[in-house]
Amino acid sequence: MKDPSGEPPVTAKDAPESSGTQADKPWRINVGGCTMEFPREVLLQDGLKDTRLAVLFHRFDESLLEDTDGITFIDANPHYFIWLDVKLGFLKAGWIDDIKLFSDDCPVKAFYHDLFFAKTTLSMTPQNDQGSEAFQNFMAVMGRFIKSSAARGTGGYKVLSAVVHGTTVSTTDATLAGLDTFGRRFTEFAAPVTDDSVPTATFEKVVDFVRRRRLAPEAVTALPIADDWPQLLSAFEMYDLMECVYLTMIGKSHSRIRRLFRSSQHGWSHEALLDRVAGAKGGLLFVIEAECGPVSPSWTRLTSRAASLLPALRAWLTGFFSRVWAVSPAPCQSSNTCDESEVRHHILACLIDGPLIAPSDPTAAVRTGRLTTFYSISGAFKDEGIVNIAMPDDQHFVEVAATQGAVKGSDGVSSGNVAIGGGRLWLGYGVDCRPGPDMRSCGHWVERDELPAGKTYLGGYSSTTGRATLAGSHLFTAQRLEVYEVSTTRPAEPVLSAAKLQELINMTGNANATPKLLYKGACDGWMYPTMLAKVGTATTLLLVIKDTGDHVIAAHLNGQLKQPADATAVETTKCPLALYSVCGAFSEADGITHIAVPDDQQYVNVARTQGAVKATNGVAVAGYVAIGGGRLWLGIGGPDGRPAGDLRRCSQWMERDELPTGKTYRGSYDDTSGWAHLGCCADLHVCGHGNLRTAAGVGQHVDRQWLSE
Structure with missing residues (x-):
């Protein structure tokens, strides 16, 4: 060594x-x-x-x-x-x-x-x-x-x-x-x-x-380089240092980690999980160990190690791990037979950058936008080490069922208690639209092209979908589930620099205006009532949205987010508005790009806290706020017609012929509608200032007065 x-x-x-x-x-x-x-x-x-x-x-x-x-x-x-x-x-x-x-x-x-x-x-x-x-x-x-x-x-x-x-x-x-x-x-x-x-x-x-x-407490500490990663990982486990490893794994400095749920201590029920993570403000890290081999490799290594230590150390370790694991892991239920030395120890993790939100209706499920990253901690790749699996932009969401509900899969058969990353991870997996008996029943997959380059994948592929898995099997029984809250001690950074924000304001024709930040999702939280309370009755609003990659888009409204009187209703307000691609969707040489919105689409739909803005094109989707005839949605939900759990899940589209001439569009097009998509939300700023107004030529509505419907 x-x-x-x-x-x-x-x-x-x-x-x-x-x-x-x-x-x-x-x-x-x-x-x-x-x-x-x-x-x-x-x-x-x-x-x-x-x-x-x-x-x-x-x-x-x-x-x-x-x-x-x-x-x-x-x-x-x-x-x-x-x-x-x-x-x-x-x-x-x-x-x-x-x-x-x-x-x-x-x-x-x-x-x-x-x-x-x-x-x-x-x-x-x-x-x-x-x-x-x-x-x-x-x-x-x-x-x-x-x-x-x-x-x-x-x-x-x-x-x-x-x-x-x-x-x-x-x-x-x-x-x-x-x-x-x-x-x-x-x-x-x-x-x-x-x-x-x-x-x-x-x-x-x-x-x-x-x-x-x-x-170097303010840096992300690199993990040691090891010829035998399972051996090093086992040592980290034995010395109760995995929380330190997890902070390095997620690559976030100035962070704290706190365990909220442990299956050996709190059981495997969905209700217990929701109860333990309720009230969490930071992101959640799920760590799952899949059953594999005759006996859990970690338990085998640790107990055999204890046998060679001094009597006092052996007694202490045995007592400690009995308290940690509660009982010895059960034998593997897999039909595969193999030598224990050939069994790979599969541990995977999933980080979402916000809490789990369950619906108030005990029989329902809700979809919420969350930045999602998967990790292979051990077992799935050659030469081991921790391997990061990035998600496509449109798959950053979590679906959570209430205690009597079920998350439904897009295939009409799969269901479960929790689905993360478009179903890449299922907890409490079941079929026939019913969750499994408890959260030990799990499913996991990633697309073949989502496997990172430069890594040798050791697992198998689905014979029907061609998908890979980090768990050893696409459907598996979990041996261990732990959930940690990860919070940062560093103030959230602005979406745009001061210079870039001023450049954007100048494009609206308000060079002398000084915007006031009314709401920031990363600081104020993503709950819809919070945003409404922060923005209030402010007029002339600038919404700046960053997606999971390098896209930043903006919406400029010469009006307000006017709420209906009825808590379940929707208010539609006509107002001059414009959309902008600040970066990411067009060639960098194009700079900030103005997107004209058709005159008859210049209105904003705002739901009250118990209401939902419904799509008008026959698609069963709903959200909290829709701008420009639905060209920008905040808090868009799933196919069940409910809004998302909070504002985090957003959508933006435009017609192909609305792309500005003379600009180089770098994005993709929807296969069915031909719409162009500029990106999905990761952070949101709402700025307001009474002197901000829509510039002449932007939407062609500077001097026009609109009557509220």
């Missing part, structure tokens, strides 16, 4: 001799458990003395942590420092001119090199500068290596070590803070442990992963 940089596991005796001479008095340091002599004097050379590492080692050397032997401790990857020691020796000898990485160097090495060799304006010697910007910037990053008992240090109070196969692996209490299960490996079970299923290199990777998460 190799480490991320291709080196074998490091022990103290394996560390190379320092390149410095005895006269240089090399500095002795402990890096992650590997003790070595480090030539810090080389860092005083021009080109290096203004790096963060040089300042840390020469100005703050007395403020660094020490191990139990009094040796200065650096909470970093030892393989990087061994590589750096060699490079500094070459530099001192004049064999190289600088220290640089190559393009094929591993991400872990690049992480530490970028961290330590970034330039700083902080001086090497104290200048009574603790209030300076340079000092503040330096400590914001490098203070994580300075002991917490020193001023502004956040590196922890003590060094903690564990011995694995005779190798000492060390980190700090700061790195292990909040990781209770993994932390016990360094406290209660720090004594030497021999366990063939967790080699030293694997353990080092796990430690360095959580270490890098602490050192």
